[in-house]
Amino acid sequence: MGAAHTQLLAGDTAAALETLLGSDAILTELGERGYSSTVQAFLAQTYEQLGQIDQAHAAIALSETLGSHDDVINHVITHGVRARLALRDGNHDAERWARSAVEHAYMTDSIDLQGHTRLQLGEVLASLGHKHEAIEEARAASDLFAAKGDEFARKKAQQLLDQLSSDAAETRS
Numbered sequence: 001m002g003a004a005h006t007q008l009l010a011g012d013t014a015a016a017l018e019t020l021l022g023s024d025a026i027l028t029e030l031g032e033r034g035y036s037s038t039v040q041a042f043l044a045q046t047y048e049q050l051g052q053i054d055q056a057h058a059a060i061a062l063s064e065t066l067g068s069h070d071d072v073i074n075h076v077i078t079h080g081v082r083a084r085l086a087l088r089d090g091n092h093d094a095e096r097w098a099r100s101a102v103e104h105a106y107m108t109d110s111i112d113l114q115g116h117t118r119l120q121l122g123e124v125l126a127s128l129g130h131k132h133e134a135i136e137e138a139r140a141a142s143d144l145f146a147a148k149g150d151e152f153a154r155k156k157a158q159q160l161l162d163q164l165s166s167d168a169a170e171t172r173s
């Protein structure tokens with residue numbers, strides 16, 4: 001999962017898919033469920049990024065079936081995927097799912113998870129036309145990434161901030 005997570009962050013979804021499918025096959029053969037549920041959550045994320053929507057939904061369902069109701073990491077990942085899928089479908093549940101991912105991320109001590117979910121919420125809010133709230137979330141994500149020392153992710157958050165600020169300036173003109 002660590003390798004696949006790194007591959008996803010690097011934008012190599014094809015490699016992440018291959019890694020995750022290999023992990024899933026091994027875990028399935030062993031009859032393991034706990035890690036399998038998280039692999040399925042990552043598969044949902046990967047499938048969504050590849051535009052394979054049906055597979056993303058199936059992986060979410062399998063993650064929920066295999067995992068426990070209190071598996072916070074799975075919820076962070078799958079709720080984020082649900083947010084992006086809802087946004088893609090024009091469904092306003094996107095904000096609710098994105099906020100749920102943030103809420104679950106704050107049940108952990110992972111600054112990385114907190115930052116990524118705040119950035120994702122900012123992207124969802126921006127897509128829904130809530131620019132000021134989106135700016136707040138992108139700024140919070142940037143601050144978290146700066147505190148973590150994650151310059152790559154901080155730059156991604158800054159790009160969203162720059163885009164939103166540019167959009168706001170154009171609107172005022």
